[in-house]
Amino acid sequence: MRFREGDEVHLASTFLPIAWHFGIGAQMDRYVLDWLSRHGHDTDYRLAVNLTQDLVGSDEEVDGLIEWLKTYPTLACRLDLEVTEESVLRHTDNVQRLFRVAWNLGGRGGIDRFARNLNSLPILSRLRPDYVKIDQTFFVRDDVDNEFLHSLCMAAHQIEALVIVTRVESEAQRARVTDIGADGYQGYLAPAVTLNPGAN
Numbered sequence: 001m002r003f004r005e006g007d008e009v010h011l012a013s014t015f016l017p018i019a020w021h022f023g024i025g026a027q028m029d030r031y032v033l034d035w036l037s038r039h040g041h042d043t044d045y046r047l048a049v050n051l052t053q054d055l056v057g058s059d060e061e062v063d064g065l066i067e068w069l070k071t072y073p074t075l076a077c078r079l080d081l082e083v084t085e086e087s088v089l090r091h092t093d094n095v096q097r098l099f100r101v102a103w104n105l106g107g108r109g110g111i112d113r114f115a116r117n118l119n120s121l122p123i124l125s126r127l128r129p130d131y132v133k134i135d136q137t138f139f140v141r142d143d144v145d146n147e148f149l150h151s152l153c154m155a156a157h158q159i160e161a162l163v164i165v166t167r168v169e170s171e172a173q174r175a176r177v178t179d180i181g182a183d184g185y186q187g188y189l190a191p192a193v194t195l196n197p198g199a200n
Contacts, residue, residue: 016052025052026061033068040075048080050112051098056087062094066101077106080130084113085120092123099127111161115152125159132156134182136167149180157181 004010019025029052040047055061069076081102088095088111099109111124114132124132134152138144153163165177168187177185 019052023054025054026058028052029055029061030064033065036075036079037068037072040072040078044078046078046080047075048082048110050082050084051087053084053087053090056083056091056094056098059094062098065098069101069105069107073105076102079107080110081107082110082112082133085111085116085124086113088123088127089117089120092127096127099129110164112166114156114163121155124156124161128159129161131162131164131183133164133166133186136165146176146180149182153181 016025016028019028029049032049036047036049051065055065069079079102081098083095083098095109102109108130109127110131110133111127111129112133113135115138116135134149138149138152156163162183163181165173165180165182165185166187168174168177168185173187174185
């Protein structure tokens with residue numbers, strides 16, 4: 001998510017921490033979902049929505065998202081719901097409810113910022129997400145060796161989850177993705193795709 005103010009573009013990393021601080025993450029999630037309900041039909045891309053802990057932690061907000069998914073099944077089947085590992089630890093039941101509905105409609109569920117808390121592995125084995133994203137802080141640090149990262153990939157593969165490394169921005173980092181046994185990566189080796197409804 002990003003927004004434009006005149007000629008200036010604000011990336012999510014600059015305003016999401018403020019939204020979390022003021023507890024308006026769920027409002028931002030609803031804004032994104034509202035935008036998707038109007039424009040998400042104009043593309044055949046798979047779409048991922050990173051849900052804030054504000055939404056995931058509220059039974060009422062989760063109920064609303066479940067209704068949204070059922071209202072837009074042609075979007076739900078192309079949608080990846082992403083929650084942070086911390087959200088899984090704090091709100092396991094709500095994450096399970098969301099993922100079950102998404103799976104029933106053909107969507108997917110993923111865990112972002114994976115491996116910040118290794119106590120989450122038993123919960124993840126019960127949840128069985130479609131994919132996990134290794135937190136980029138592990139991947140870009142020189143003091144974290146490939147053996148540790150490889151063991152994270154093996155743990156995720158044991159629960160049949162794909163492993164994606166985030167913020168891969170160089171050819172050397174892309175080579176490391178293969179070395180540790182990850183299944184894929186995301187980053188800016190190629191320019192980001194901007195969804196312009198009706199144009200792409």
